[in-house]
Amino acid sequence: MNIKTVSKTFKNPLYLKSGRILEPYTLTYETYGNLNSNKSNVIVVCHALTGSHHAAGKYTPEERKSGWWDALIGPDKTIDTNKYFVICVNTLGSCFGSTGPMSQEYPSSKQYRLKFPVITISDMVKAQKILFNELEIYSVKAVIGGSMGGMQVLSFATEYPNFAEHYISLAATHATTPWTIAFNKIARESIIKDPKFNNGEYDQEDIKKNGFSGLATARMSGFISYLSPKSMQNKFSRKYVLQDGLYQLFGKYEVERYLDYNGNNFVSWFDPLSYLYITKAINIFDLSLGFDSLQDSLKRVSSSLHLISFKSDCLFFPKEMQEIKSAMDEIGKANLCTYLDVDSEYGHDSFLVETEKFNSYIQNILS
Amino acid sequence: MNIKTVSKTFKNPLYLKSGRILEPYTLTYETYGNLNSNKSNVIVVCHALTGSHHAAGKYTPEERKSGWWDALIGPDKTIDTNKYFVICVNTLGSCFGSTGPMSQEYPSSKQYRLKFPVITISDMVKAQKILFNELEIYSVKAVIGGSMGGMQVLSFATEYPNFAEHYISLAATHATTPWTIAFNKIARESIIKDPKFNNGEYDQEDIKKNGFSGLATARMSGFISYLSPKSMQNKFSRKYVLQDGLYQLFGKYEVERYLDYNGNNFVSWFDPLSYLYITKAINIFDLSLGFDSLQDSLKRVSSSLHLISFKSDCLFFPKEMQEIKSAMDEIGKANLCTYLDVDSEYGHDSFLVETEKFNSYIQNILS
Numbered sequence: 001m002n003i004k005t006v007s008k009t010f011k012n013p014l015y016l017k018s019g020r021i022l023e024p025y026t027l028t029y030e031t032y033g034n035l036n037s038n039k040s041n042v043i044v045v046c047h048a049l050t051g052s053h054h055a056a057g058k059y060t061p062e063e064r065k066s067g068w069w070d071a072l073i074g075p076d077k078t079i080d081t082n083k084y085f086v087i088c089v090n091t092l093g094s095c096f097g098s099t100g101p102m103s104q105e106y107p108s109s110k111q112y113r114l115k116f117p118v119i120t121i122s123d124m125v126k127a128q129k130i131l132f133n134e135l136e137i138y139s140v141k142a143v144i145g146g147s148m149g150g151m152q153v154l155s156f157a158t159e160y161p162n163f164a165e166h167y168i169s170l171a172a173t174h175a176t177t178p179w180t181i182a183f184n185k186i187a188r189e190s191i192i193k194d195p196k197f198n199n200g201e202y203d204q205e206d207i208k209k210n211g212f213s214g215l216a217t218a219r220m221s222g223f224i225s226y227l228s229p230k231s232m233q234n235k236f237s238r239k240y241v242l243q244d245g246l247y248q249l250f251g252k253y254e255v256e257r258y259l260d261y262n263g264n265n266f267v268s269w270f271d272p273l274s275y276l277y278i279t280k281a282i283n284i285f286d287l288s289l290g291f292d293s294l295q296d297s298l299k300r301v302s303s304s305l306h307l308i309s310f311k312s313d314c315l316f317f318p319k320e321m322q323e324i325k326s327a328m329d330e331i332g333k334a335n336l337c338t339y340l341d342v343d344s345e346y347g348h349d350s351f352l353v354e355t356e357k358f359n360s361y362i363q364n365i366l367s
Numbered sequence: 368m369n370i371k372t373v374s375k376t377f378k379n380p381l382y383l384k385s386g387r388i389l390e391p392y393t394l395t396y397e398t399y400g401n402l403n404s405n406k407s408n409v410i411v412v413c414h415a416l417t418g419s420h421h422a423a424g425k426y427t428p429e430e431r432k433s434g435w436w437d438a439l440i441g442p443d444k445t446i447d448t449n450k451y452f453v454i455c456v457n458t459l460g461s462c463f464g465s466t467g468p469m470s471q472e473y474p475s476s477k478q479y480r481l482k483f484p485v486i487t488i489s490d491m492v493k494a495q496k497i498l499f500n501e502l503e504i505y506s507v508k509a510v511i512g513g514s515m516g517g518m519q520v521l522s523f524a525t526e527y528p529n530f531a532e533h534y535i536s537l538a539a540t541h542a543t544t545p546w547t548i549a550f551n552k553i554a555r556e557s558i559i560k561d562p563k564f565n566n567g568e569y570d571q572e573d574i575k576k577n578g579f580s581g582l583a584t585a586r587m588s589g590f591i592s593y594l595s596p597k598s599m600q601n602k603f604s605r606k607y608v609l610q611d612g613l614y615q616l617f618g619k620y621e622v623e624r625y626l627d628y629n630g631n632n633f634v635s636w637f638d639p640l641s642y643l644y645i646t647k648a649i650n651i652f653d654l655s656l657g658f659d660s661l662q663d664s665l666k667r668v669s670s671s672l673h674l675i676s677f678k679s680d681c682l683f684f685p686k687e688m689q690e691i692k693s694a695m696d697e698i699g700k701a702n703l704c705t706y707l708d709v710d711s712e713y714g715h716d717s718f719l720v721e722t723e724k725f726n727s728y729i730q731n732i733l734s
Contacts (some may be wrong), residue, residue: 018614118614178603178622179596185623186553186587189630192617193580195562213560220553221588229546229684236545238653247385247485249647250559255545256552263556280616286605314681317596 001057001074001081004031007097008134014092014127020117024106027131028097029053029089032073033081035137042137043079043366044128044164045069045088046145046152049222049278050270052096055088056081071355078359079366084141089128091152093119093277098127101273102204114200119277121148121285125155129163139163142366146170146351147316148278151285154305154324158287161302166365170308170358171351173320174294174327175286180315183225184279187218191272200273208268215272216263223259228312228347287324295327305337306365308358310344310351338365368424368441368448371398374464375501381459381494387484391473394498395464396420396456399440400448402504409504410446410733411495411531412436412455413512413519416589416645417637419463422455423448438722445726446733451508456495458519460486460644465494468640469571481567486644488515488652492522496530506530509733513537513718514683515645518652521691525654528669533732537675537725538718540687541661541694542653547682550592551646554585558639567640575635582639583630590626595679595714654691662694672704673732675725677711677718705732 006029013023030053035042045055047068056073058066073079073086090098093116101116132138143156143164150172157167173180194214196202202212227235236255244251252260291297307325309318318341328337342357344350350357373396380390397420402409412422414435423440425433440446440453457465460483468483499505510523510531517539524534540547561581563569569579594602603622611618619627658664674692676685685708695704709724711717717724 020614114616118616175605177596178599178605178620179591181620181622182587182591182594182599182626185626186584186591189580189584189587190557193584194560213556217553217556217560217584220549220556224546224549224553227549229544232545232549238542238545246651247387249481249485249643253545253548253650255548259549259552276616283620284613 001032002034003057003059005029005053006031008131010130010134014123014130016117016123017120018118022092022099022117025092025099025127026097026103027089027092027099027127029087029131030055030067032056032086033084035085039137040139040141041084042140043084043086044132044140044143044156045073045079045086046143046149047088047091048145048147048149049282050266051149052094053088053090054096056086068352069355072359072362078355078362079144087132089131091119091124091148091278092127093124093274093281095271095274100271101200101277102271113273116273116277118284119281121151121155121281122159124281125152125159128152129160140165142166142168144168144170144362147172147348148282150316151282154287157303157305158297158300161300164303166304166306167301168306168308168362168365169321171310171313171316171348173285173316174324175288175320176283177320180225181283183221183315184283186221188276188279190214190217190221191276197272202272204271207272211264212267212272215267215270215275216260218272218275219263219266219270220259223262225315226348228314228345230312231346231349234345294323295331298324298327298333299331301328301333301336303336304365307337307339308342308351308361309340310342310346310348310354312344312346312350313348315348368399369401370424370426372396372420373398375498377497377501381490381497383484383490384487385485389459389466389484392459392466392494393464393470394456394459394466394494396454396498397422397434399423399453400451402452406504407506407508408451409507410451410453411499411507411510411523412440412446412453413510413516414455414458415512415514415516416649417633418516419461420455420457421463423453435719436722439726439729445722445729446511454499456498458486458491458515458645459494460491460641460648462638462641467638468567468644469638480640483640483644485651486648488518488522488648489526491648492519492526495519496523496527507532509533509535511535511537511729514539514715515649517683518649521654524670524672525664525667528667531670533671533673534668535673535675535729535732536688538677538680538683538715540652540683541691542655542687543650544687547592548650550588550682551650553588555643555646557581557584557588558643564639569639571638574639578631579634579639582634582637582642583627585639585642586630586633587626590629592682593715595681595712597679598713598716601712661690662698665691665694665700666698668695668700668703670703671732674704674706675709675718675728676707677709677713677715677721679711679713679717680715682715
């Protein structure tokens with residue numbers, strides 16, 4: 001598969017929802033497949049909180065893991081790269097090449113850190129839209145994404161309603177609930193309260209080398225919300241780490257070892273400030289912001305909106321997607337909206353790991 | 368109401384499940400009502416993780432809050448103190464007067480701290496049983512409790528099957544699941560990783576005065592698991608703290624303010640090491656430990672066992688109580704077991720706050 005990774009810097013100011021300005025800013029994105037001559041075969045993929053533009057394939061055959069949605073994107077797969085030109089953009093605020101809190105604040109060479117402006121989902125989408133304009137892509141076949149990616153899709157659908165033929169949002173919500181904000185709260189507290197955070201002036205080298213337990217704990221809080229009681233039971237049950245004693249205060253269950261491993265590992269590949277900024281963007285996401293109601297904001301939708309939720313999702317519950325479907329029905333747009341509630345087991349992560357349960361649904365939409 | 372608080376020290380060694388010995392040890396307990404002449408009117412109440420022996424009433428009219436199950440226990444209430452003599456014992460490992468990690472390790476005057484032995488639910492129950500023997504109470508009308516209190520009830524029912532006429536367990540499980548262990552993991556990590564923890568040698572005065580953010584975060588993790596998505600939505604929805612800006616990185620939602628307040632407040636009344644030891648006891652609780660199966664352990668039950676779960680409980684799911692009911696049915700003890708699944712909204716905390724939904728059920732059992 002033809003993978004290209006590109007970084008593009010924009011000199012024009014980006015006006016943010018907060019009233020602040022980002023100037024200049026860089027977007028790093030990845031493409032798969034080939035753009036056809038009339039540019040009518042584009043599919044935009046939006047990533048989640050800790051995701052990146054690397055959505056599919058491997059850069060080298062030696063790479064251990066493929067991109068995060070490789071099960072769905074590739075030659076002859078659901079999002080067929082023999083047919084479609086797929087673009088995935090690293091969101092603003094993230095730490096994989098697009099402008100974020102650890103970027104330099106022009107014209108100084110100092111990093112923004114806590115001076116970085118708060119970014120919204122709407123800002124992330126706006127920046128992507130400017131990139132697509134620059135690439136002279138003015139309309140696309142579909143915009144698709146899960147979790148925070150699904151929020152971006154909803155934002156695209158209401159703010160750029162003529163941009164895509166199909167908007168496909170998975171495992172998302174129209175407005176982040178206090179339940180999810182509470183999980184993010186634990187993560188955010190853990191980061192901020194770690195002395196190594198040092199009011200945002202942490203030593204990047206040091207934390208990558210010696211760890212940063214606050215970010216590790218943050219990741220654990222995320223992990224609980226991404227899994228489900230059932231998937232945890234299936235994966236770990238009550239297995240105890242063999243070499244530990246049951247009556248040792250710090251003896252561990254396998255689930256604890258797993259959280260430790262993934263928490264500590266996370267520090268090597270994700271940035272604490274990006275975690276703060278992106279969870280903030282998720283927390284303040286509310287499709288009805290600036291409108292009288294959710295219904296009112298959805299009145300702007302003019303292409304097909306497809307919603308996919310997962311029965312075992314304990315972060316963004318199916319009910320939240322059903323509310324969008326109901327609102328679309330209420331405002332007389334039932335014909336523009338389809339909804340699938342997937343019989344899943346893997347919790348919120350189902351959109352990443354149970355693709356076989358919804359890929360034909362997406363295939364039908366695209367064909 | 369006649370409230371008495373008593374501390375009693377035992378000089379005989381207490382042999383723990385771990386093989387270690389506690390000697391001497393103290394139990395602090397509270398009683399309500401009056402013991403009748405033939406000692407046939409006793410009800411034992413077991414408390415949860417952060418609970419105490421103060422289950423009902425107020426010590427003085429000025430006291431702000433009543434005991435934790437005041438809605439259920441008192442004159443003319445479900446557990447009628449005009450009729451019953453109610454005892455609630457602070458569990459071993461806790462920090463309200465019974466022996467715990469901050470107690471002195473006899474004969475030295477040094478506190479145990481991390482040298483304190485791991486305590487099990489079974490140990491907590493054994494110590495209580497020794498106290499009741501000392502009080503010459505050899506059989507009781509009922510043992511009742513919720514959450515970790517419900518685990519104690521199950522332990523009483525299988526280890527001292529002739530002790531009570533009725534065992535009533537609410538919002539508990541027969542074996543703690545990886546889901547719950549994961550919530551506890553975040554709490555435990557937060558405590559241990561806080562530099563103030565200092566390998567258990569924290570300064571009690573200092574943390575009470577200046578805070579201990581690790582314990583505060585631990586409490587937040589607990590809070591999520593005690594509430595439900597719905598109760599959080601009802602309580603907080605997406606309300607934002609008025610004086611905070613939506614685009615301030617550290618601006619807060621009301622749910623975040625609530626978690627902050629309760630987290631920080633918790634440090635003033637609960638001990639970090641007790642939190643570690645009691646969550647350990649909860650994690651390793653498994654009724655089938657030492658038996659071939661849950662069924663096998665339940666074969667010991669010889670009095671009525673009553674199970675109450677709560678539909679909105681996201682910590683100990685109704686399914687876990689249903690498994691006990693099914694196991695009782697399988698081993699031919701259906702006649703000894705009743706089960707109620709309460710249509711609740713307040714998550715795990717329902718056993719504390721929605722007492723009107725199950726008090727008649729308990730009243731029927733007792734009468």
